[in-house]
Amino acid sequence: xxxxxxxxxxxxxxxxxxxxxxxxxxxxxxxxxxxxxxxxxxxxxxxxxxxxxxxxxxxxxxxxxxxxxxxxxxxxxxxxxxxxxxxxxxxxxxxxxxxxxxxxxxxxxxxxxxxxxxxxxxxxxxxxxxxxxxxxxxxxxxxxxxxxxxxxx
Amino acid sequence: xxxxxxxxxxxxxxxxxxxxxxxxxxxxxxxxxxxxxxxxxxxxxxxxxxxxxxxxxxxxxxxxxxxxxxxxxxxxxxxxxxxxxxxxxxxxxxxxxxxxxxxxxxxxxxxxxxxxxxxxxxxxxxxxxxxxxxxxxxxxxxxxxxxxxxxxxxxxxxxxxxxxxxxxxxxxxxxxxxxxxxxxxxxxxxxxxxxxxxxxxxxxxxxxxxxxxxxxxxxxxxxxxxxxxxxxxxxxxxxxxxxxxxxxxxxxxxxxxxxxxxxxxxxxxxxxxxxxxxxxxxxxxxxxxxxxxxxxxxxxxxxxxxxxxxxxxxxxxxxxxxxxxxxxxxxxxxxxxxxxxxxxxxxxxxxxxxxxxxxxxxxxxxxxxxxxxxxxxxxxxxxxxxxxxxxxxxxxxxxxxxxxxxxxxxxxxxxxxxxxxxxxxxxxxxxxxxxxxxxxxxxxxxxxxxxxxxxxxxxxxxxxxxxxxxxxxxxxxxxxxxxxxxxxxxxxxxxxxxxxxxxxxxxxxxxxxxxxxxxxxxxxxxxxxxxxxxxxxxxxxxxxxxxxxxxxxxxxxxxxxxxxxxxxxxxxxxxxxxxxxxxxxxxxxxxxxxxxxxxxxxxxxxxxxxxxxxxx
Ligand SMILES: [Zn+2]
Ligand SMILES: [Zn+2]
Ligand SMILES: [Zn+2]
Ligand SMILES: [Zn+2]
Ligand SMILES: [Zn+2]
Ligand SMILES: [Zn+2]
Numbered sequence: 001x002x003x004x005x006x007x008x009x010x011x012x013x014x015x016x017x018x019x020x021x022x023x024x025x026x027x028x029x030x031x032x033x034x035x036x037x038x039x040x041x042x043x044x045x046x047x048x049x050x051x052x053x054x055x056x057x058x059x060x061x062x063x064x065x066x067x068x069x070x071x072x073x074x075x076x077x078x079x080x081x082x083x084x085x086x087x088x089x090x091x092x093x094x095x096x097x098x099x100x101x102x103x104x105x106x107x108x109x110x111x112x113x114x115x116x117x118x119x120x121x122x123x124x125x126x127x128x129x130x131x132x133x134x135x136x137x138x139x140x141x142x143x144x145x146x147x148x149x150x151x152x153x
Numbered sequence: 154x155x156x157x158x159x160x161x162x163x164x165x166x167x168x169x170x171x172x173x174x175x176x177x178x179x180x181x182x183x184x185x186x187x188x189x190x191x192x193x194x195x196x197x198x199x200x201x202x203x204x205x206x207x208x209x210x211x212x213x214x215x216x217x218x219x220x221x222x223x224x225x226x227x228x229x230x231x232x233x234x235x236x237x238x239x240x241x242x243x244x245x246x247x248x249x250x251x252x253x254x255x256x257x258x259x260x261x262x263x264x265x266x267x268x269x270x271x272x273x274x275x276x277x278x279x280x281x282x283x284x285x286x287x288x289x290x291x292x293x294x295x296x297x298x299x300x301x302x303x304x305x306x307x308x309x310x311x312x313x314x315x316x317x318x319x320x321x322x323x324x325x326x327x328x329x330x331x332x333x334x335x336x337x338x339x340x341x342x343x344x345x346x347x348x349x350x351x352x353x354x355x356x357x358x359x360x361x362x363x364x365x366x367x368x369x370x371x372x373x374x375x376x377x378x379x380x381x382x383x384x385x386x387x388x389x390x391x392x393x394x395x396x397x398x399x400x401x402x403x404x405x406x407x408x409x410x411x412x413x414x415x416x417x418x419x420x421x422x423x424x425x426x427x428x429x430x431x432x433x434x435x436x437x438x439x440x441x442x443x444x445x446x447x448x449x450x451x452x453x454x455x456x457x458x459x460x461x462x463x464x465x466x467x468x469x470x471x472x473x474x475x476x477x478x479x480x481x482x483x484x485x486x487x488x489x490x491x492x493x494x495x496x497x498x499x500x501x502x503x504x505x506x507x508x509x510x511x512x513x514x515x516x517x518x519x520x521x522x523x524x525x526x527x528x529x530x531x532x533x534x535x536x537x538x539x540x541x542x543x544x545x546x547x548x549x550x551x552x553x554x555x556x557x558x559x560x561x562x563x564x565x566x567x568x569x570x571x572x573x574x575x576x577x578x579x580x581x582x583x584x585x586x587x588x589x590x591x592x593x594x595x596x597x598x599x600x601x602x603x604x605x606x607x608x609x610x611x612x613x614x615x616x617x618x619x620x621x622x623x624x625x626x627x628x629x630x631x632x633x634x635x636x637x638x639x640x641x642x643x644x645x646x647x648x649x650x651x652x653x654x655x656x657x658x659x660x661x662x663x664x665x666x667x668x669x670x671x672x673x674x675x676x677x678x679x680x681x682x683x684x685x686x687x688x689x690x691x692x693x694x695x696x697x698x699x700x701x702x703x704x705x706x707x708x709x710x711x712x713x714x715x716x717x718x719x720x721x722x723x724x725x726x727x728x729x730x731x732x733x734x735x736x737x738x739x740x741x742x743x744x745x746x747x748x749x750x751x752x753x754x755x756x757x758x759x760x761x762x763x764x765x766x767x768x769x
Binding site: 004007008011062064065066096100102103104105 | 344367371390391
């Protein structure tokens with residue numbers, strides 16, 4: 001089924017090139033159908049005003065039937081935003097990346113959802129269990145089965 | 154705000170996870186007691202092998218089709234009471250963990266909300282979709298929805314909201330409709346972007362339409378990779394569940410359809426049969442009286458109503474067998490007489506009451522579990538004993554154990570000794586001294602904490618050593634099986650014995666292994682038994698069995714001289730009968746002790762009285 005993944009990602013990329021990304025989101029690199037990078041910025045008034053983060057998408061042959069592995073990039077001086085659903089290793093606890101993933105969601109749709117997750121944040125803080133999680137976290141965030149405590153993301 | 158998580162890559166843990174079948178207890182049943190599965194009674198055979206012994210439980214083994222029949226009866230009941238069709242009844246039962254009383258109650262109370270919650274009906278257009286996973290409140294969900302709305306516009310992956318008013322449970326999935334939102338716009342599959350006019354499209358009641366290839370790929374992934382019992386619609390946030398006939402249509406090609414990609418057809422067929430197995434496992438796990446066979450690749454179920462109640466586990470050890478034998482490709486439903494030794498003949502024995510995948514008689518589940526936990530926790534200190542090699546106590550040359558027998562002879566100096574206690578064998582052979590009994594003397598003069606802790610470690614090692622030795626012997630029994638089969642062949646050539654007549658060897662080997670299993674667990678039991686008369690009697694029986702098994706093993710592992718075969722046959726047969734008798738005594742007396750409440754422990758054990766006087 002790799003053909004579906006390639007066709008889908010090709011189409012998504014074409015659309016990004018022709019129509020551009022949503023406001024505050026920019027494509028950094030998409031050299032292949034395995035890893036894509038975007039910068040993400042919250043527009044308007046928010047806790048994250050003026051801050052730019054980098055999101056990494058990793059796709060397997062099952063995309064879009066299975067969700068992409070999405071996380072914030074924390075290398076080369078980049079950092080993960082301080083947010084109750086974002087771990088310091090860049091992993092994100094968001095139900096749409098896990099059990100509420102739908103194959104109709106696109107890469108830009110995920111970016112926009114994460115953008116609004118940041119925008120609606122009232123208090124900048126790490127998840128309560130950050131240290132414990134980061135110490136044992138697998139490399140791929142998809143291997144973690146997060147329990148979503150609220151459904152806002 | 155915080156989040157719990159677990160890793161999907163579980164590191165298998167020998168004593169707990171590896172011995173259990175993960176699906177059994179994963180269900181949190183909030184009202185199992187309400188369940189009333191209407192089978193049992195007259196349908197149950199009393200015992201699979203005729204007369205039941207005191208240490209045995211009544212049970213019946215059921216094949217997957219037999220369990221599916223029970224499920225079909227439940228479905229039919231719900232159909233009749235609620236006036237639903239089969240697939241709706243199925244989805245409702247799964248949604249409520251096969252608790253049909255609760256189902257009927259809820260259905261009578263509010264059919265629409267139940268049908269929506271189970272993903273059978275589309276929610277009212279105005280209502281917030283009440284998926285079981287949505288726990289969000291007011292503005293939070295509103296902002297989420299709006300952000301997704303925006304994303305939809307941006308990506309042109311549009312999903313129309315359902316509009317049909319829903320009260321009727323009738324399903325229309327089986328009429329694949331071509332989705333034409335605007336008459337002059339061709340259909341584009343929102344998942345793969347295929348827009349060829351020939352593609353076959355399907356939608357559930359919610360009318361979220363996708364091409365059949367995407368549906369099938371999605372179903373296979375959900376079933377195979379995620380083991381989902383109820384597969385939801387692909388559309389974002391849609392809680393509609395795919396009914397069985399819909400899944401079947403996609404995964405099982407109709408006889409009329411042209412042949413497709415063979416690999417894909419295999420994957421689809423596998424997914425469909427896996428889906429059916431998942432349903433059976435879920436049904437079985439929802440019923441306390443049933444347990445799925447934990448052996449890999451086996452799909453049998455055991456029904457054991459008498460061990461359904463946890464409180465029964467202080468008096469019985471519910472060892473059951475699913476009826477199949479062998480592992481993997483060698484699995485059969487054959488009878489013991491027809492099966493060979495070794496893996497092909499391995500009975501699927503397991504405990505109905507706990508996760509131990511073997512027969513842990515005579516010790517009850519609670520004590521067996523405690524012992525396994527202790528072994529795991531203390532494994533580092535005890536590891537050296539597990540080692541398969543030891544040094545001869547006389548000449549220090551390395552000796553490897555390669556059979557089940559504990560009587561070792563050093564190849565180099567011919568020193569004969571006991572593998573377990575390393576003492577000279579002469580003392581064992583004549584007056585089997587208390588090799589099975591821990592000598593407390595060493596612990597008596599323990600004054601300071603250090604020597605006390607050493608004494609307690611030594612005490613533990615005494616039991617562990619013997620426990621591990623029998624476990625090791627059981628593992629080595631595979632070798633012994635091969636050797637025995639060879640000997641049986643040789644005997645037919647060198648003597649006038651027929652194939653039937655050399656079966657005594659096989660029987661003896663099997664019996665010895667069975668007794669080693671009993672012995673193994675008697676050491677776990679003895680470790681926790683409180684000191685006193687009862688324990689002494691227990692250890693006397695244990696010692697007699699140990700001695701008998703050792704004698705039999707020695708006979709079996711010795712060389713066979715053609716001229717001695719008739720004598721050997723007589724000796725082995727006699728010993729086998731004797732060993733069997735000793736084993737019965739241990740099993741019966743221990744089982745009787747549990748029924749009488751005779752056993753006292755030196756620690757607190759769940760379900761038993763507190764230890765009167767703790768002696769460790
Ligand atoms: Zn498609
Ligand atoms: Zn739908
Ligand atoms: Zn089995
Ligand atoms: Zn048990
Ligand atoms: Zn020696
Ligand atoms: Zn000994």
